[in-house]
Amino acid sequence: MSKTILVTGAGRGLGRTLAERLSERGDTVIAHARTASALEGVPHAQALVADLADPGSLAEAVAALGVERLDALVHNAGVLNVNAVADETLEWWQRTMAVNVVAVAELTRLLLPALRAARGHVLFLNSGAGLSAAPRLGSYAASKHALKAIADALRAEEQANGIRVTSFYPSHFDTDMQRGLRDQYGADYDPARAMSRDTVATTIMTVLDAPADMVVNELRTEPPNPLPIRSKN
Structure with a gap:
């Protein structure tokens, strides 16, 4: 049976x-991105165009979708900056928390009625950093x-409503964020020693397809021989 699934950060x-x-398998995809142009070439039935750095803009964007039932919400989008606590800027602290935390909580809150309707x-x-x-x-x-705290609280709060909650901690997979992280560290990168995006996507789909009488609360994965992050300097 096909599902309606919202994926954040679907542009790349x-x-x-x-x-x-x-x-490809027939699900109805609601694709989120910061701009409509970022979704060009991405297969989707509806688009949620919103900047997660501005969580206050999400209510209007979600209302425009008119989604009454949502089978799954995949919080994929995120930002990362490599810097010591002594050197990290206020701007990056605020941006990271807005995108990775506040927007996630707000989007979940706004979509809870649709998620409850579909159980x-x-x-x-x-991430391993979590x-x-x-x-x-x-x-x-x-x-x-x-x-992780949001997921744990949501799981306890929404069990009676039939909502399943999973925290997925994949390590070292081939994506722009991993490449950018290693660039900022000045570290080597070898995609052959990372999980592929297809592997991680397959894992997510498998978790979402778990039988109704089971939920994967937490899952950690990594490649068999990950390349350590070590600065070349």
Whole structure:
């Protein structure tokens, strides 16, 4: 049976791959991106165009969708900056928290009626940084720890409404964010030692397709031989 699934950050990377894979199998995809042009070439039935750095704009954008039933919400979008706590700027702290935390909470809140109607699933794409903070990833790790807290609270609050909640912690997969992270560290990158976007998308789809009498609360994955992040300097 086909599902209606909203994917944030669908304009590129994993979000785009997921939108393509879901559409190929017949699901109705609502694709989110910051601009309409970012969704050119992305298969989707509806678009949610909104800047997650401005969570206050989400209510109007979601209302315009008119979605009454939503089978799954995949929180894929996120931002990352590599900097020591001593050097991180206020602008990056505010942007990271707005996009990775506040907008996620607000979008979830706005879509809860549709998710409840479908006894739907909310999947939070987290990170290893959401479990353990590495040097120079303070702002990003803080946002991902907060994301885990949102997921844990939502799971407890919405179990009686039939909503399933998953925190997914994939490590080292081939995406623009991983390449950008290593560029900022001045570290080597080898896509052959990373999970592919297709692999991660397949895993997400498998979790969303879990039988109705089961939920994957948390899932951690990594490639068999990940390349450590080490500065070349």
